[in-house]
Amino acid sequence: MNTQTVKNIDWANLGFGYIKTDYRFVSNFKDGKWDEGALITDENIVMNECACVLQYAQTCFEGMKAYRTVDNKVVCFRPDLNAKRMADSCSYLEMPVFPEDRFVDAVVETVKKNIDYVPPYGSGASLYIRPYMFGINPVMGVKPASEFQFRIFTSPVGPYFKKGLKPITLRIPDFDRAAPHGSGHIKAGLNYAMSLHPIVDAHRQGFNENMYLDSATRTKVEETGGANIIFVTGDNTVVTPKSSTILPSITRRSLMYVAEHYLGLKTEEREVPFAEVKDFKECAVCGTAAVLSPVGKVVDHGKEILFPSGMEKPGEITQKLYELLTGIQLGTVKAPDGWIKVIQE
Numbered sequence: 001m002n003t004q005t006v007k008n009i010d011w012a013n014l015g016f017g018y019i020k021t022d023y024r025f026v027s028n029f030k031d032g033k034w035d036e037g038a039l040i041t042d043e044n045i046v047m048n049e050c051a052c053v054l055q056y057a058q059t060c061f062e063g064m065k066a067y068r069t070v071d072n073k074v075v076c077f078r079p080d081l082n083a084k085r086m087a088d089s090c091s092y093l094e095m096p097v098f099p100e101d102r103f104v105d106a107v108v109e110t111v112k113k114n115i116d117y118v119p120p121y122g123s124g125a126s127l128y129i130r131p132y133m134f135g136i137n138p139v140m141g142v143k144p145a146s147e148f149q150f151r152i153f154t155s156p157v158g159p160y161f162k163k164g165l166k167p168i169t170l171r172i173p174d175f176d177r178a179a180p181h182g183s184g185h186i187k188a189g190l191n192y193a194m195s196l197h198p199i200v201d202a203h204r205q206g207f208n209e210n211m212y213l214d215s216a217t218r219t220k221v222e223e224t225g226g227a228n229i230i231f232v233t234g235d236n237t238v239v240t241p242k243s244s245t246i247l248p249s250i251t252r253r254s255l256m257y258v259a260e261h262y263l264g265l266k267t268e269e270r271e272v273p274f275a276e277v278k279d280f281k282e283c284a285v286c287g288t289a290a291v292l293s294p295v296g297k298v299v300d301h302g303k304e305i306l307f308p309s310g311m312e313k314p315g316e317i318t319q320k321l322y323e324l325l326t327g328i329q330l331g332t333v334k335a336p337d338g339w340i341k342v343i344q345e
Contacts, residue, residue, distance in 0.1 A: 007116045007156070010121040014158030016289060020027035021127075021154045023113035025106045028100040029148040031095050037106060039113050040167035043153065049270060052135030059090035059189040063288045066111045066154075066343060068121040069331030074111065074344040076129070077329050079104045081250045086131060092149045092223070093143040096131060103131065104341065108154045111343050117156045121330065124159030160290045165314045165322060167296030168208035168285075170224065172274070173198050177245070184222075184245030192248075194300035195225035209285065211298055212272055214243060217305075221272040223287050228252035230284035232317045239265040239280070251325070257336065258324050265317070274300075281308045282315030291329075292322040 020043050027037030032047070052058045062082040068074055084101035090097045101194045107129060109258055111118070119125035120252035131152045134166045135145025173196040178184025183191055195210075202210050211229065214220040221241045223229055228249035238259040283295040295305055309315030314322065327333030328340070 005311065006118070006120050009119075010127040011119050011156075011158060012106070014125055015155060016160060017119075017155075018126075019155045021156070023110060023286075024153040025110045027098065027102075027150045029150070032316040034098065034102075034150070035098070035191045037102075037150075039109060041320045045149070046137045047136050047336060050138035052137065052139035055139060056097065056135075056142060057188075057190045057193065058093055059132065059313060060093055060095070060188060061085050062188055063127045064107070064131075065157075065288060065329075066107055066118050066129060067126050067256075067329055068118055070121055071331055072121065072333065073342055074115060074168050075316035075329075075331070076107060076111065076341045076343055077339050078250055078254065079107050079341055080096070080338070081253075082107075082131065083310060084339050085187060085248065087134070090133060092183065092186045092270060093188060095135070095148055098133065098150045100124050106127045106152055107131065108341070108343050110154060113244055114154045115344060119156060124161075125239060126157060128155050128157045129153075130155070132170050135334070138193060157289075160293075161209040165292075165319065166271070167294040167309070167314065169206075169297045169299060169311075170209050170285075170295055171202055171205070171207040172213065172300040173202065173210040173296065175201075175210070175212075177210075177212035177225065178215065178218050180214075180245060180308045182245060184243075185228055185247060187247060192226070199225050207299065212247040213247070219274055221274055221277065227285040227287035227290070229295075230255060230286060230292075231272065231277070231280040232315060234279070234281050235266075236317060237268060238317065238321075239270065239272060240273040251285055251288060251291060254323050254328075255286055255292065255340070258321060258328070259317075261336070262324050262333075263320060278305050282318050284288050284318045284321075285307075285312070291325055292318055294318045320337060 083100035087097045133150045137147035209224045294314035
């Protein structure tokens with residue numbers, strides 16, 4: 001068991017924002033190969049004013065967390081899947097893949113060097129881990145960079161739900177998230193830039209997030225600006241939309257496994273017509289930050305769909321899934337083999 005101390009931070013009042021920690025990992029790609037990489041203390045990046053990332057947004061990223069478990073181990077949840085997803089993003093964006101085994105090793109070493117920033121068990125907080133890569137050399141014509149930087153920084157973040165698991169409201173926007181045969185299936189920075197105006201517009205109108213429909217027909221549910229969606233049918237089947245333009249959420253894949261193998265429920269990944277949404281009894285959005293955020297209502301241009309689970313508390317299945325997955329992450333529920341990467345015993 002580790003004997004590390006924890007930084008004197010007011011975890012209960014910590015928000016979800018950037019706080020500098022002591023070390024970050026940096027590796028550079030030049031002349032066709034990656035260097036050995038290093039852990040450094042400087043959080044600033046120096047690049048040319050014509051760097052490819054600044055001109056043409058050639059960048060992708062991942063998001064994950066480190067936790068202290070009930071027995072005081074420091075662990076990370078399924079980092080191998082983040083490594084694979086980043087490899088897929090890089091391949092699509094004409095960026096060199098940072099080797100998946102080195103990715104996981106770099107995550108482990110970065111967390112170890114910032115171990116005192118991993119919050120205590122029971123605080124609801126965690127150490128957020130952000131691996132990312134970008135084209136760093138000057139590029140004037142529209143083409144990929146030839147030099148890249150891969151980095152990982154960490155930041156302690158507070159509990160996502162400070163007032164409990166309260167249902168949110170989604171709206172059907174007039175905006176599209178991703179085009180068919182586009183980049184919706186990868187974790188590219190440009191996808192999130194495209195979502196900024198729609199989410200600000202949603203907030204101005206009193207909604208928490210957007211429920212995007214497919215841009216080709218605008219009849220099928222896809223995802224929100226930053227999270228996948230799951231539904232629960234009247235007979236407790238857990239359904240998630242299937243589309244080539246949806247980002248393959250690691251949290252969503254894990255929740256579907258938990259629903260089937262821990263709760264014994266039927267699960268389906270399939271196309272979900274928006275016309276079917278009114279028939280579901282529960283809805284939630286899922287991702288790294290919140291794990292699961294229950295949805296109480298969807299508003300389609302003034303027409304409200306209120307789920308039977310209501311606006312006061314999560315539905316029964318949503319609550320069970322949240323408790324099971326967070327239990328797996330924090331060591332109170334036995335994890336499937338390979339899901340938990342122990343960083344420090």
